[in-house]
Amino acid sequence: MGRTRGGMPHRPLTERREPYLSVFLLSFGMMLLVLVPVMIFTKGYFIYYGDFNSQQLPFYYIAHDAVQHGNFGWNWLTDLGANFIGSYSFYLLGSPFFWLTVPFPQEWTLYMIPYLLALKHAVAALTAYAYIRRFVRSKQASLIGALLYSFSGFQIYNIFFNHFQDVTAFFPLLLITMEQRVNENRRGVFALTVAFMGILNYYFFTGQAVFVILYFILRCPAEDFHADLRKFFSIALEAVIGVLMACFMLLPAALAIIDNYRIKSFLWGLDMVAYNDRTRVLRIIQSFFMLPDLPARPNLFRSDYGKWASIGGYLPMFSMAGVLSFMSQKRKHWATRLTAVCIVCAFIPILNSAFYMLNGSYYARWFYMPILIMAMMTAYALDNPKIKWRGGLTVCFLFLLGFALISLLPSKEDGEVVWLQLAKYPWYLWLTAAVCAILLYLAALTIRYRSRTRRFYRPAVCMTVFSCLCSTVSMVYFGLELTSVPTTFVDTAINGGSKISLEMPEHQFARVDISQDYDNYPMFWGYSNMRCFHSIVPTSLMDFYDALDIQRDVASRAEPKHYALRALFSVKYYFDKVKDDNDTDYSFTLDEMPGFRYLKKENGFYIYENEAYIPMGIAYDSYIRQNDFDTISKMTGEKVLLKALVLSDEQIEQYSDILTELPAPDVSSMSAAEYPAYCQARAEQTCSSFEYDSYGFRAAISLEKPQMVFFSVPWESGWTAEVNGKAVPAERVSNGLMAVRCEKGDNAITFRYRTPGLREGAIVSVSGLGALLLYLIWRLIAERGSRPKYPKQKHFYDYAGTDMMFEQAVYTEHAATKQHGRPAYRRKKKQPEAEKHDS
Secondary structure (H helix, E strand, C coil), X not given: CCECCCCCECCCHHHCCCCHHHHHHHHHHHHHHHHHHHHHHCCCCCCCCCHHHHHHHHHHHHHHHHHHCCCCCEECCCCCCEEHHHHHCCCCCCCHHHHHHCCCCHHHHHHHHHHHHHHHHHHHHHHHXXXXXXXXXXXXXXXXHHHHHHCCHHHHHCCCCCCHHHHHHHHHHHHHHHHHHHHCCCCCHHHHHHHHHHHHCXXXXXXXXXXXXXXXXXXXXXXXXXXXXXXXXXXXXXXXHHHHHCHHHHHHHHHHHCCCHHHCCCCCHHHHCCCCCCCHHHHHHHHHHCCCCECCECCCCCCCCCCCCCCCCCCCCCCCHHHHHHHHHCCCCHHHHHHHHHHHHHHCHHHHHHHHCCCCCCCCCCCHHHHXXXXXXXXXXHHCCCCCXXXXXXXXXXXXXXXXXXXXXXXXXCCEEECCCCCCCHHHHHHHHHHHHHHHHHHHHHHHHHCCCCCCHHHHHHHHHHHHHHHHHHHHHHHHHCCCCHHHHHHHHHCHHHHCCCCCCCCCCCEEEECCCCCCHHHHHCCCECCEECCCCCHHHHHHHHHCCCCCCCEECCCCCCCHHHHHCCEEEEEEECCCCCCCCCCCCCCCCCCEEEEEEECCEEEEEECCCCCCCEEECEEEEHHHHHHCCHHHHHHHHHHCEEEXXXXXXXXXXXXXXXXXXXXXXXXXXXXXXXXXHHHHHECCEEEEECCEEEEEEEECCCEEEEECCCCCCCEEEEECCEEECXXXXXXXXXXXXXXXXXXXXXXXXXXXXXXXXHHHHHHHHHHHHHHHHHHHHHXXXXXXXXXXXXXXXXXXXXXXXXXXXXXXXXHHHHHHCCCCCCCCCCCCCCCCCCC
16 A cells, blocks of 8 residues: 555655646636637737726836836836836836836737736735645645635735735745744745745735734644744744845835825724724625625725725635634634634724724725635635535525625615615626625535535536636626726827827927826826826825815826916926817817917827926026915915925025015916916026936026026935036925026036935845845754754644545655655555545
C-alpha cells in the first residue's frame, strides 16, 4: 500500500504538485469570457460606466505617457496641476498590473485594460487558492473557494473601481507569509509582503494592518498556529521593516494628503455606535445573501448615502450557506471567531472606521479580507463530510424570501399607493433574486450529491464556474445597461482628440473647460482641463475652492456662473456637448459665461473661444487682506482675484514696498458687460512666454515697476522659485495658488518642482532594505545548528476529507522515507496497488 507500480513510495497528497497553473488559467478565461462580447462590440476596448470610464481609463492613459517619458514630478493634465506620485499612488502607480503596460505603446494601453482585469481575477484566484489550500485538504474544494473569492460580489462590484482589484489580487499573500513565518519559520517573506502591500495602495494598507492584528490574535489559540512571544516580536519587527521599505511611496503619498479635509472627519456621539442611514445594515446583510447593488445604484434599500461604499460580499452559488454551516458546527474555530468579530465591526460605525484610521466617511472597502476567510470556510465545509449544510441552506433561502417579500411592500408616490415599485430597478431585483435562488438550489444539489458519491467534485467545480459566470454577467451587463452606448465613448473620448483642431497660444499655456458629465475627456485629448474628476489633488487647490464656497470633494466642477475663474485659470476654449444634432433651437451662445464666442463644432461638441482669455503669469500691484476677502460675497471675490492678490498680514508687510491695498471702490463687483474688456486689458500685463515640463516651468515678463507675478498653479512645499537666477520665495497667495516678486525690467522666472518626501522616503526605504538584510544575517548566524521548537507545517487538516482512503498510510511511509532515506521496514508481502485519486 502507498507504492507506485515501480515500487517507489507515493508522495502524500499534501506534497503533490498543486494545480496553480490550472487555477490561474481557469479564472483568467472566465473573466475574459465575460468581457469578450463588450470587446467585440467596441473593437477591443472594455467600456463600463461611471468612475471606470471617467477615472480609471483616462488615468491609465495619462499615467502611462508620464511614466514612459520620465515625468514623475508635476502633472499638468490633472486639474490645475498635481503632484504625480502623490495623486496617482492611490490609483495605479504602485500596481504591478499598471507597470505591465509601460513597455507597450500608449495606443495599446486601453486595449490592455480587459486583459489586465482578467489577469487580476486570475492572480486573486491563484493567491486565494494557495491560502485556502493550507486549511482545506481537497484541491478541488480549494479551487472552488478560490473562485468564490475571485468572483465574489465584492470583486464584481469593484470592477467599477478597477484599482481596488490590485489589492484583492495580492492580499492573500499577506496571510500566507504570516503563516509561513509562524508555522514554517521562514524569515523575511512577511517583511517583503508588507512592503509590497504598502507600495501597492496606502489606503487599503491601513485596513490590512488592523485585520492582520485581529487575525494574529484570534489565530494564536489554535493548535495549528505555533506562535510564541519570540515569533510575535519577530513579526512586529518584520512589519516595521516592511513599512520602512515602502516609504519611497508611502511618504510622498502621506504628505500629499495629510492636510486634506476628507481625512480629518471623525465620528462623534451616537454616530460612533449607530449608523445615521437606516438602510445601511439592511444593505450590508442583503449584499452577503444576494448579488450586491451596483455602485451609485442602490436598488431595494434606496439611499443617498454610501452609494460608492463597496458594500458587497456574496459568494456565488453557496451564498452564506457554507459560512453559516461552518460557524454553527465549528464554534470554537479561529475562523468562526474572526468572522464574528468582523460582523460586529461591520455593524458598529466606529469599529468599521477603524479600518480607515477612524475616518468618519463610511466605506466597506475592507470586506474583501473577511470574504477570503469566508471562502476558505465554505471550501472547508464542502470538503468536510461532517459539516451539515441543511441549516445554512435554509437560512439563505429564508433571507432570499425575506428580501423578495420586502420588495412587495407598497409605496406612496404623489399621493397614490404604488405596488411592486419599492425597488428602483424592480426587474433587476427580481432577476438577481431568481439567479441567486437558482444558484442556491444548485448548491443544495451539490451537497446532496456529496453524500452519495466520492466523485462529486467535478460537477461541483463545473457548477461553481457556471455560478461565477452567471453572477458576473448579471452585474456587469446591468452596469453596461446604465450607460450610453460604449462605442460613443470610444469615438468621442478615447479617439476624439484626432477630431479636434484647436489653435493654442504659441509659447504660452492655456487650459480648456468642458460641460457637465464629461469631466476628464480632455485628458485623452492632451489638454489641461479646469474641470477634473480626481479625488487626490493638492490641498491648496481644495482650499482655494473652499474659500469661494465652491464644493471641491472628489472633483473640480465650477459651474458656468463662476465665469471669472475661467479667465484667472487661463481657459482658452470651452466644449459644450451637442445633445441633439437636429436641435434647431440651440442659441450658439453661453449666457452665463460672458466673453466666450462660438467657434465651431467638432467631435460632438460646440467649441467656444474665450475672448477674455488671460495668459499665464499675471502681474499684480494690489492686494486685499485675507480678513477683508472673507467678508465680501464669493461671486464678487472671484472678480476681485483678477484685480488683487489675497495676502496674509505677514505677506502684506513683506511686500508693502511694491503692493498697495485695493481701493474700496474697486472691490465692488464688475458687471458682466465690463468683464471681457477688463480681462483683455489684464492680458497685456502677463508673461510673454511660458514653458513647462514635469519638473517646473519657465516664464518671462517685462515690467515697468516691481510687481508680484501670479500663476494659477496650486502651491505645494515642493516648489522653489528663482527670478533672474536669484532664489525668491514661492508665495502661497489667493487661498492656495502661487506668486513671486519680480523687479523692474526683464525678468526670467524659473520654478522648480521636487516631489515632497520622495528623496527622504527613498533614503528610508534603502535603510529598511539594509535592516532586513542585517536581520536575516543575524538570525541565520544565531540559529545555526539549532533545532526549531516546532516542525515546519505547510498544511493543517483537522478533518478526514471526502477522499481519505489511504492518505494517512501514504504520509507515514513518505515521512519515513524522507527521514531515513529508505522506506519504513515492513514484512514482505504482496502490496495492493494504491488507488489513484486526488484530494
